[in-house]
Amino acid sequence: MRLSLICILFFSIGLNTAFSQEVEITGKVIDGKSQAPIEFATVKLLDKVTGNMLAGTTTQADGTLLLATSSENFSLEISFMGFITQELSDFEVINNKVDLGTIVLEEDSKLMDEVVVQGAKSTTEFKLDKRVFNVGQDLSSTGASALDVLNNIPSVNVNIEGQILLRGTGGVQVLINGKPSVLTSDGGNALGTVTADMIERVEVITNPSAKYNAEGTSGIINIVLKKDEKKGINGSVTLNTGVPNNHSLGFSLNKRTDRFNIFSQLGVGYRTMPEDFETINRNLSDGTRVENIGDAEKNEKFFNLILGSDFYINDKNVITLSGNYAFEGETEYSTGNFGSYSAANTLLSGWTRNESTIADNPKWQYELQYKSDFSDKEDHFLLISAIGSSFAKDQSSEFGNTPTFGEGAQTSQQQTQNDFSQAEYTFQADYTRPFAEKFTLETGGQYFISKVKNNYSISDLEDGIWVVIPTLSNDFDYSQNVLGIYGTGAYEGDKFGLKLGLRMESTDLSTELKQTGESNNQNFTNLFPTLHTSYKLTKGFSVQGGYSRRISRPRFFDLNPFYNIRNTYSVRTGNPNLLPEYTDSYEVTGIFDHALFSLSSSIYHRYITQTVEDVTFSENGINITMPMNIGTNQVTGLEVNGKVTPTQWWGINADFNYNYFDRSGTYESTLFGFTSSQWSSKLTNKFDLPADFTLEIVGDYRSSFQTFQRTNKGYALADIGIRKKIIKGKVIANLSVRDVFASRVQKNEIVSTDFSQYSYRLRGRFITFGVSFGFGKGEAMEFSGTRRRF
Template sequence: MRLPLFFILFFSLGLSQVLAQSVEITGTVIDAKSKAPIEFATVKLLDNTNDQMLAGTTTQADGTLLLATESRNFSVEISFMGFITQTFSDLTIQNNRVDLGTIALAEDSKLMDEVVVQGAKSTTEFQLDKRVFNVGQDLSSTGASALDVLNNIPSVNVNIEGQILLRGTGGVQVLINGKPSVLTSDGGNALGTVTADMIERVEVITNPSAKYNAEGTSGIINIVLKKDEKRGVNGSVTLNTGVPNNHSLGFSLNKRTDKFNIFSQLGVGYRTMPEDFETLNRNLIDGSSVQSFGEADKNEKFFNLILGSDYYINDRNVITLSGNYAFEGETENAMTDFSSFNGMNTMLAGWTREESTKATNPKWQYELQYKSDFSDTEDHFLLISAIGSSFAKDQSSEFENLPTFGEGAETERQLADNDFSQAEYTFQADYTRPFGEKFTLETGGQYFINEVKNNYSIADFEDGAWVVIPNLTNDFYYSQKVLGLYGTGAYEGEKFGLKLGLRLENTDLQTELEQTGEENNQNFTNLFPTAHASYKVAKNFSLQGGYSRRISRPRFFDLNPFTNIRNTYNVSTGNPDLLPEYTDSYEITAIFDHALFSLSGSLYHRYITQTVEDVTIAENGINITKPMNIGTNNVTGLEMNGKLTPNDWWSLNADFNFNYFDRTGTYEATPFGFTSNQWSSRLTNKFELPADFTLEVVGAYQSSFQTFQRTNKGYVMADIGVRKKIVKGKAIVNLSVRDVFASRINESDVYSADFSQYSYRQRGRFVTLGISYGFGKGEAMEFSGSKRF
């Protein structure tokens, strides 16, 4: 617990220097024509003696701005794309404050179709029931996928398998533009085909309101993709290359007219994901063991296309039709050296297991959406949408054991076939009605259908032919239908806000193993209440509180009993009898904002029943891991996020999260209980250097932590990135190194009364060089093809 104390002392010392004689500048920026507030307008403080920038910021969602400086001789410049820039000089300072009042920006009708490159920094804003992370041009995201972007967001972690954790806990529901998406399915980590330049913002919702699907015990992450609506033709092109193989080309093109907005994004590339791994299985009864060392590389060609169009029937009604197609062609090669030892640690046999895997993963999705804005107020609207999606995977893996030492060892060959297909359909309607300026009602419903078929088989090569192993072969069917209805009511005053909601969901879940006739049918109805409150203690200090009840239904890959046999001594499989988790989540957050720094802290508690954890059992010397419902979990945590800008060339962000677990339950008729904790931190430094260079250095730490059977070890890692603007700012060159010291290592130990298991996995260092160019009114953006698994 020394690290948070260090952060507090660091912030205190820095703030005591920069706040001594600060002048605070405030104001509100609006559109001169519509009188609507302008968000993200650029605000610069300029030194009147040499025109150098002293500080800068962007306006908030309500158009307000807040800056501070120690200078007494400055001017303020306010600009926004498509509007005439305004500059304020000869300002009067009263009580160390300058109030610019309301600044009305007029449209610039003579604006030429020239490229505008903005070095936008990522920013976080707090709303009544969520945090919004506006994705800027962060250098650590250069050459990054959506999974890497998520890994740089406070409260979110992505482990080496690609599992997304929120405040250290799984069970996260990931949405695209507020809806389920084939790109967030578990089948192929398709989020790797969504690249950093495609993302406008990420919404982190730790206590979702009743408006959202109740799925996800730890909360919701909503990824909002960019949809450029600038008039005329605009776009960007990006090119990347990297080591290991990470070569990609990205292209976006958009055209906006009075009636239509046509948008498109395209990404193609080739990448390699290497991996080193090690395992040790030990029989604690007789002392025998099996050890393995290996390396693998997955090579992937990918293609991702997004096309869509908005048709404006009139000023109040718009229809959107969009589609997404993604394709991955995979080849994977692995080689593992095995050694077996007796109880005296004498080597008995050795062999090499070679793997060759090929797979194709086509994915597509389409959406039809209609939005009607009512004339009485801007926020009164009806939104209706229908989404269809499909994901398929045709995978074949061939394994061969080649003896290298010992007597009696024979060459063996195995074949694993996996033919998977999934179809999802979502129908949704949402209605929002304000009453005056302070009250808002929301209501709506959603019907979700998910149908999956998986034919899998494992065969041995005997007498010149493949012979199927019956107990490792089956056809698995999965069907889940969820009907949800909700209503919320919100009051937002000048100081106090309150939002209450209730959601009802009926779930119909069915699974069947065709060959063995095993079925698991579940039908249940639940109520999910939510409550959120906020109180503005002062102009720059607010309190928020929230409660929600959540559910985490078994996913297909948790239920599917298909067995992974890369390592025949350590296999993983699903559990068709798995039940859903339920979570009651509570939290309170304090937020302090200042022109030069911001600080937020959250206390939270989650009570989880029917907790799902991976459990390992030993059968005939083979360790089998599958998910099970294991007791209850009480999680209490502290989260702190801070941002400090000591001067106009250096800024830093610090994030800290601590969890305390209290686990109780019964396993195989034996009660158990234990306590554990884990914590993580991230410190990001960004430096604006001469000659339009920008340097970003990110350090992160993940502590060790314990689960029901497993102890997971911690690690320290660092990312670094450099950006340079060229061609008069029309293009950007980026260089990024992720996991600079190749220190992101996943190690774990599993212990039981009669066996133990050690495992080690490492991906290594990734280096990416990219260049981006914007044309029309488009912006140069970072694009990548990197993907985490």
């Protein structure tokens, strides 16, 4: 198995040999005014006789280009919006190579006043230590929330509960603009207030260096929000509407001067998320069962406001002050039709359970940041930041049972009250200094404070009075403080690079159940070493390797022992005694970049101890699910990402991930062990059609897989998006259909010695239409060497 994975990883070396007889063309494109490299300049390889295009590419972040051709009679055309096109035909071929040197593009003053850039980046880019997904080009994300965007990213999966998995494993740390955020906390569907039009890109880091917080056993996902750096006034307006209800308005506005950059984003909306569900609980001892078939509808009103300003003290020092306010208003309704059956499959009793839930979720975050660039060397800087955030949740639910058949079901009413508050503070300092051009030192520290209070109660209605059930109610306090200090040293030569790092984190965690006095205090200090290396075998092929040690501390809602009682026969509770997971992560990646296609292939291995997994057990006919630490998990996997452009108007992105895992441990004093595997694949076809139409068709498949107790069924789905540019690209209209065939069905089954549980959930098809308009003026279009953004 592992030998075959290694063969596949280095398959691209053979591809490099196959194309070695072609003429290789290299060069670098720069801005004639600023001398900065131009990224995403268009390079066309043309036949000198017919003028037909033989191949094409775009320049990299450093302005470099790479092309190959078997033709002996060709010319080149290099262009970028707002610049005068260069045509090259006078060059020399030496040893099947053409070095164009530095190509200078000069501004076209006639076009600069009319240019509006709408983001023409490729969907996925591969960097040294991360994968970058550019949301602006993902047509099927129209009107989507951040959770929907994440679910479209290769190797990332978001289940119906909102849990984020990376390469099939949980424990993912989610950041906003590189920092922890109230929007990524445990409290509800907070990321739902961030819509796709607010996101510039998503970065996936599977093996982070010691510079990053060690939290997140399977890696880091960093959501980067849009923030324009061009001078003048720039902005965009986006309006979306859809079925079922998915209506939102997004507005962003920036004003940049020599001393200030004022940025803002506003998002408001309303959406409905319907759901069909079914559960079957079987008592294998006596053959009886309880079925629940029904539907639910969750409605969300949301509002998100981001305001901030960069103040440039001088060319080397800048202060940033920003704030974020988000609000969710939730209403949720569900109807479950219950039936109790005998061993002979006779209906004994039936009843309907109705739920009505109301919740308000306000969130605040504010940040003060100072960055100082030193004048001696580029990339020599000090960054200091302080972040404060708060989140509250006031939720109440009422449940009512109405008999429909038999004498076993009784009329009853229950109520839950949840008063939740969370405050978090992060203080961080990072210092980076290059030495002798090829060496870089990074050091810094972070102190993180989190305090949570949760008052939860369940009541029965007795003679018109709500009576609290003491055994199902409690006040729960949670506190976590983490001090982290790190240092890294890196060498980056022309072909070989090496980066070593070490991070120390000290954690102080405590929980307390007020009513019972039960408390749990954990204090531990850990070292987290990291190693990253790379070697460039040829101009188009390089190999990278990495190791990191990670931790996944228990989340609040995994510790909090409150019950979800929508289905009183299948409830979930937290575990106050949960311990953190630890992961040792190894990865080797080969990246092959050819003029006609690119291929990235990784072999990875993760060794996870104190593995946290949901465990279900039965008490008095009720199935209770609780997270527990049970044993170890060894995961070995292969990931392949490829991109090819068969024609000028057709692009294909393909992603494949396979992993094999070996689980072992002890549960209830009994040893267990099993092996299993899972795989996923995704194929994206993008077509540039006449009349400025673009069509995107996405196919996605997730295989079935086994956990400690559950067998999770696989599913396939398809998304379609179409875009039309209007008024020379100043207005863009998008139509998207997510889950075209309503096939994203989540099924799982537990079979134990004395009980079994089957679960089915379906969200369905979503259709959204959106229109966006971007504007800018003044010096907004002056190219500064940075990426152009929406």
